[in-house]
Amino acid sequence: MELTCIMCPVGCTLKVTKQKNGEILVTGNSCPRGHEYGIKEVTSPERIVTTVKKYKSGTISLKTEKPIPKGLVDSCLIEISKASTNQELKAGDVFIKDILNTGVNIIVTSLNVN
Numbered sequence: 294m295e296l297t298c299i300m301c302p303v304g305c306t307l308k309v310t311k312q313k314n315g316e317i318l319v320t321g322n323s324c325p326r327g328h329e330y331g332i333k334e335v336t337s338p339e340r341i342v343t344t345v346k347k348y349k350s351g352t353i354s355l356k357t358e359k360p361i362p363k364g365l366v367d368s369c370l371i372e373i374s375k376a377s378t379n380q381e382l383k384a385g386d387v388f389i390k391d392i393l394n395t396g397v398n399i400i401v402t403s404l405n406v407n
């Protein structure tokens with residue numbers, strides 16, 4: 294598998310292959326973070342989820358405060374779309390606590406309200 298390391302702006306092209314003995318080989322990385330990322334990407338990939346949602350007369354930007362398993366991204370977005378609040382929000386507030394029992398909160402990153 295070939296993929297781009299997203300751990301820094303350099304964006305090294307990684308080649309990740311599984312050996313016959315089960316060992317995962319990562320090449321193309323310029324530093325240890327790329328090696329770690331390559332292994333994680335083929336064993337248990339995770340993603341930060343970001344989205345924008347209507348709020349009052351404008352919108353709020355939301356994101357997971359930590360990465361969640363890649364397989365839960367769609368469900369996470371559905372949960373966010375279903376959630377609503379009349380609470381006053383500000384950047385940094387928790388919008389949804391412990392989304393999908395991941396232990397990860399959805400936080401407000403910015404508001405654009407007229």
Ligand code: SF4
Nearest residue numbers: 298301304305323327
């Ligand atoms: S391997 Fe290292 S230098 Fe290359 S993109 Fe990933 S973090 Fe950056």
